[in-house]
Amino acid sequence: MVRLADVPMPEREFLERIPIPYIEDAPCVAGPPLKERRVAIVTTAGLTTREDSRFAMGTSDYRVIPADVEADRLVMSHASINYDRSGFQQDVNVVFPIDRLRELADGGVVGSVADFHYSFMGATDAVVLEPAAVRLADFLKKDAVDAVLLTPV
Amino acid sequence: MHISLIREHSEKNRTPRTLWVTFELGRPLGVPNDPGFQRRVVEAALRLLESSDGPILADYPEDAPRGRDRSAGEEPWVCPIGLVAPSDASGDESVDARLSREISGLAPWHDLAVRKTERSTVGSSGLEMPDAAAFVLSFLSGEVPESPIDGARADRALKWACDDIRAYYYEAMLAQPGSPTSGDLDAWFFGETTAGSVFFDLQKVLLEHEDETFRLIGKVSLVPRLQQHRSPLD
Known part of the structure; x- marks a missing residue:
């Protein structure tokens, strides 16, 4: 979005007050070339498949989104209503760019697309989300993922 | 790597690789139904992996197309359905x-x-x-x-x-x-x-x-x- 100074009140005031954790140990690790990487999407958009349980306020776990999910099977149960959902209503890729990732894999820009992708509900304290994120890292490794695209809303 | 919608938040948390975009909240890829636009954003974010000198906070150069500009004389959107207010x-x-x-x-x-x-x-x-x-x-x-x-x-x-x-x-x-x-x-x-x-x-x-x-x-x-x-x- 534009810089916070350009956001109308009272939205700006709310966004300025959100506590942001400082990540002390976050090395910028080198890895294989992009064209060899296996990429997964992790979104905080509160997406679930229709078959999955929805997110509720304060939820700290995640949902699995298979790579072959059809767009019609995804719904959004984010706690916040202070962001645009009409983009997602028109095109799932504006939040969860699975088709774009496939195209980049087909074009050889990235190596492959992971079999599984993941969704959190972002209106939760990052510290509360951390245990689930650590568990999720293990699943990503088992899927041989070595690049993650994080998308917020 | 991380797409950021709020630059000031990313300046504080210093994640290893972040691409800040100027799009509205709820649209991290910018524009619905525009595969070319979305693909450029995804690729720009992924390209941050090619550098290991971080933390990286890069500014994405492309804005999403704006809505109608009333100051330029463009007509405001009006609901075309005759609902009773x-x-x-x-x-x-x-x-x-x-x-x-x-x-x-x-x-x-x-x-x-x-x-x-x-x-x-x-x-x-x-x-x-x-x-x-x-x-x-x-x-x-x-x-x-x-x-x-x-x-x-x-x-x-x-x-x-x-x-x-x-x-x-x-x-x-x-x-x-x-x-x-x-x-x-x-x-x-x-x-x-x-x-x-x-x-x-x-x-x-x-x-x-x-x-x-x-x-x-x-x-x-x-x-x-x-x-x-x-x-x-x-």
Whole structure:
């Protein structure tokens, strides 16, 4: 979005007050070339498949989104209503760019697309989300993922 | 790597690789139904992996196309469907009847939206639209009705039913010609529809509820902060 100074009140005031954790140990690790990487999407958009349980306020776990999910099977149960959902209503890729990732894999820009992708509900304290994120890292490794695209809303 | 919608937040947390974009909240890839635009954003984010000298906070150079510019003389978006605004409605007609009529009036457009996009994001509650509306209206008395969703508490069912109602209205409007912006849709829903006025009435009830969970829904999960000024309470 534009810089916070350009956001109308009272939205700006709310966004300025959100506590942001400082990540002390976050090395910028080198890895294989992009064209060899296996990429997964992790979104905080509160997406679930229709078959999955929805997110509720304060939820700290995640949902699995298979790579072959059809767009019609995804719904959004984010706690916040202070962001645009009409983009997602028109095109799932504006939040969860699975088709774009496939195209980049087909074009050889990235190596492959992971079999599984993941969704959190972002209106939760990052510290509360951390245990689930650590568990999720293990699943990503088992899927041989070595690049993650994080998308917020 | 991380796409950031708020640069100031990313400056604070210093994640290893971040691409800041100028797009509105809710649209990290910028533009719906524009594969080329989205692909450029995804690739720019992925290219950050080619550097290990971080933390990296890169500014994406491309803006999403803006909505209509009224200062340049462009016409504002107007809802093309002849809904009766809540303030113009006959006092003889109950809110239940008005909401039911409004939902029925939007049905052909929502059907068209589903045919055009081959999908719908309505479905968080799993309720049919008339049932979702009836469930939401049943809270206006101040009593908490039984949840119509197996295994879900009434507060969660209420939140999901409200999400579905908004999604239904927005999808119906998006099927229309005229390309409304997100701001157009919010202003229309909360300023011109019976459903929007029901949301404000519901918010009033929930903010005074004895149960903290319902008060919280009323505070943060019904009306966007930028639409709150339309509340009859303000």
